[in-house]
Amino acid sequence: MQRQRKVALVESTVAAVSPVPGTQTTAFANYIALTGQKLSPSAFFERFSHAFGQLLREVASRAVQAVREVAGEDRPFNELGALLEEFTDVQAADSTWQLLQRLAADWAPSTSKARPAAFKWHALVSLRDELPVADGVTSQRTQDTRALPEEALSPGTLTFMDLGWYLTTVGRHVLTAREVAEAYRLRWRVELLFNALKSGVGLTALRATRPGAVLSLVYAKVIALALSRLLELSLQQKAGESGQEQATGRLALVLALTRCAPLLLSHAMRSRGVTLVQLEERILLIAEVTARSHQQRRERERRKREASLRSGR
Numbered sequence: 001m002q003r004q005r006k007v008a009l010v011e012s013t014v015a016a017v018s019p020v021p022g023t024q025t026t027a028f029a030n031y032i033a034l035t036g037q038k039l040s041p042s043a044f045f046e047r048f049s050h051a052f053g054q055l056l057r058e059v060a061s062r063a064v065q066a067v068r069e070v071a072g073e074d075r076p077f078n079e080l081g082a083l084l085e086e087f088t089d090v091q092a093a094d095s096t097w098q099l100l101q102r103l104a105a106d107w108a109p110s111t112s113k114a115r116p117a118a119f120k121w122h123a124l125v126s127l128r129d130e131l132p133v134a135d136g137v138t139s140q141r142t143q144d145t146r147a148l149p150e151e152a153l154s155p156g157t158l159t160f161m162d163l164g165w166y167l168t169t170v171g172r173h174v175l176t177a178r179e180v181a182e183a184y185r186l187r188w189r190v191e192l193l194f195n196a197l198k199s200g201v202g203l204t205a206l207r208a209t210r211p212g213a214v215l216s217l218v219y220a221k222v223i224a225l226a227l228s229r230l231l232e233l234s235l236q237q238k239a240g241e242s243g244q245e246q247a248t249g250r251l252a253l254v255l256a257l258t259r260c261a262p263l264l265l266s267h268a269m270r271s272r273g274v275t276l277v278q279l280e281e282r283i284l285l286i287a288e289v290t291a292r293s294h295q296q297r298r299e300r301e302r303r304k305r306e307a308s309l310r311s312g313r
Helices: 002-014 023-035 043-044 052-069 176-200 211-242 251-257 262-271 276-313
Strands: 089-099 116-124 131-139 158-162
Touching: 002 023, 002 052, 002 211, 023 043, 023 211, 023 262, 023 276, 052 131, 052 211, 089 176, 089 276, 116 176, 116 211, 116 251, 131 211, 158 176, 176 211, 211 251, 251 262
Parallel strands: 089 158
Antiparallel strands: 089 116, 116 131
């Protein structure tokens, strides 16, 4: 039973891919729909612990590896082709950050006094597939290279760092100075990954304040992105079999996954044998819990306003 609930927690969190603020609330509703379990929002959010974040990090790593296994090594690499004649992979180290609520400032300080809390997701990205090879989550003030493990930099790999100038250990017989400068222009492709995470699966929608919750939700987004890549590979295969040209773009697939997340939940509920009667009961339960949560929030705001008025007298 505990394992089933853990699986449901993973599924409900990954399916909360809306870019609208409120990822945790969406995950909560998903969890009730999957399990039919009645619990308070606070009890649910407590499950987003550091241990659960590490679990989702492991699942994300396996999901990315699954994409690479399906893609194989026979994909065209376009502008990377010449570089891959000399190097086993071409990678770029970069990061993206997102503001958090003020309560997170003690563990995730930002560089802004007005918005004092923010986290940063660091990634060493393979430009073959624009997926992470290594990554880490820290406060915004952490410098990029310090957040990545040393073993991430493997021999034979060309790695671009964000230094502000061109500094390389590659010999002139491999790349001339002009070619190094031209190769650095490939770093822009990292932004495709960050754009998919932010605009697509909702990295900007995080409103968590605890480290475990942020860790969990970040890697849930990476898992969702891996799912969209598997859809992309499936589409490419079907387009190849039919002889038709693929017209669907990568970001369009990410956005489609966001909008079709309820279909994934429906499939999961069907596999669990949820009947229409049970589904109706769970919808009503979600409505009840949501209404109670809104009422409690309004009550807290009312008490805060009254306290403010009393203190101003």
